Amino acid sequence: MEVTATSMGKAVLDGALGYAKSKAAEEIALQLGIERDVDFITDELHMMQSFLEMADEDNGQNKVFMA
Numbered sequence: 001m002e003v004t005a006t007s008m009g010k011a012v013l014d015g016a017l018g019y020a021k022s023k024a025a026e027e028i029a030l031q032l033g034i035e036r037d038v039d040f041i042t043d044e045l046h047m048m049q050s051f052l053e054m055a056d057e058d059n060g061q062n063k064v065f066m067a
Helices: 001-055
Strands: none
Touching: none
């Protein structure tokens, strides 16, 4: 009886640890994805800023219209 309770407890603990590991891996993957998104958005904003600075330097010689 004692062996059965021990093996059952071990099985429950193994399941809980497996679940915790998968949730930790999922959280890490989400954080890495967010870092990539932030890097992408930062690059996009830098390109927009460069474009606007160049347009400002042209003193209106090049017109930009939104359609």
